[in-house]
Amino acid sequence: MDDALRERARKARAEVESGTLRGERLIDLLHDVPALERDAWTDELLGIDAPPPDVAGLPRGAVPYLPCAVDEVLAMVRDVPIRPKDRLVDLGSGLGRVLILAHLLTGASACGVEIQEPLVRRARARCEALDLDRIEFVEANAAEVDLDGTVFFLYAPFNGHLLSRVVARLEHVARRRSIVVCAVDLELRNVPWLSARKASSVSLTIYDSRAG
Ligand SMILES: C[S@@+](CC[C@H](N)C(=O)[O-])C[C@H]1O[C@@H](n2cnc3c(N)ncnc32)[C@H](O)[C@@H]1O
Incomplete structure (x- = not known):
C-alpha cells in the first residue's frame, strides 16, 4: 500500500475512534480504495495486525483462521440488509474484522464466537481501542454454546x-x-428449514429461515 493510502486509513481511523465515521460515508471511503488494496486498507483503518499462529489441537473439522474479504462483508450488509436493530453473530469470528466492519457500517450489535483464545483476546482489544462497546466476543466452541x-x-x-x-443450534434459534x-x-445443503436466495457476490449465499 502506498503512503498516501496508508495516511488516508490512519486519518479515517481517528474518525472511527471519535465516532464520526460510520455508515454510508464509510462505504463510500471503502469503495474509493482500489479493490486489490481494500482488505489491507481495512486492516490499517481498524488497526488489525497480522494474526498470531493458529493454536495447536483445534477440534476435527475446525478450519484455521483466514479473514473473509471485505467485499463479502459489504455484500452481506447490503443484501441482507442488516439494520441497527439486528444482532449479528459471526461463528468463528477470528480477529473480529467482519463484526467490527459490519457494526460500523450498520449500527447492528454484534457477537463473535471463537475457539482460539489469542484471537478472542486480540479482537476484544481492538474493540476497546476503537471504543466500540456493542460488540462482544465469546471464547467457545460454536457447537457447544447457546446461540x-x-x-x-x-x-x-x-x-x-x-x-x-x-446448524442444529441455529434451528433452535x-x-x-x-x-x-x-x-x-460454504453451502448449507439439505437443511429443510432454510431457504437460499441470491446475493450480489458469488461466494456469498444468504438463507432465510422458514416459518414453522
Ligand atoms: C476461516 S476463519 C473465519 C474468520 C472470520 N469469520 C473472518 O472472516 O474474519 C474460521 C475461524 O473459525 C474458528 N473456528 C473453527 N472452529 C470453530 C469452532 N468450533 N467454534 C468457534 N470457532 C471456530 C477458527 O479459529 C477461525 O478463526
Missing part, C-alpha cells in the same frame, strides 16, 4: 459433524424468531 441473534455469518469456519451440530444465515464459501 442468539438475528443474522448469523459463517466464513467456512468448520465442516462435518461440527457444522451439523451448529429459528424456532423462536426468523433468522438470516449468511455463508461464504
Whole structure:
C-alpha cells in the first residue's frame, strides 16, 4: 500500500475512534480504495495486525483462521440488509474484522464466537481501542454454546459433524424468531428449514429461515 493510502486509513481511523465515521460515508471511503488494496486498507483503518499462529489441537473439522474479504462483508450488509436493530453473530469470528466492519457500517450489535483464545483476546482489544462497546466476543466452541441473534455469518469456519451440530443450534434459534444465515464459501445443503436466495457476490449465499 502506498503512503498516501496508508495516511488516508490512519486519518479515517481517528474518525472511527471519535465516532464520526460510520455508515454510508464509510462505504463510500471503502469503495474509493482500489479493490486489490481494500482488505489491507481495512486492516490499517481498524488497526488489525497480522494474526498470531493458529493454536495447536483445534477440534476435527475446525478450519484455521483466514479473514473473509471485505467485499463479502459489504455484500452481506447490503443484501441482507442488516439494520441497527439486528444482532449479528459471526461463528468463528477470528480477529473480529467482519463484526467490527459490519457494526460500523450498520449500527447492528454484534457477537463473535471463537475457539482460539489469542484471537478472542486480540479482537476484544481492538474493540476497546476503537471504543466500540456493542460488540462482544465469546471464547467457545460454536457447537457447544447457546446461540442468539438475528443474522448469523459463517466464513467456512468448520465442516462435518461440527457444522451439523451448529446448524442444529441455529434451528433452535429459528424456532423462536426468523433468522438470516449468511455463508461464504460454504453451502448449507439439505437443511429443510432454510431457504437460499441470491446475493450480489458469488461466494456469498444468504438463507432465510422458514416459518414453522
Ligand atoms: C476461516 S476463519 C473465519 C474468520 C472470520 N469469520 C473472518 O472472516 O474474519 C474460521 C475461524 O473459525 C474458528 N473456528 C473453527 N472452529 C470453530 C469452532 N468450533 N467454534 C468457534 N470457532 C471456530 C477458527 O479459529 C477461525 O478463526
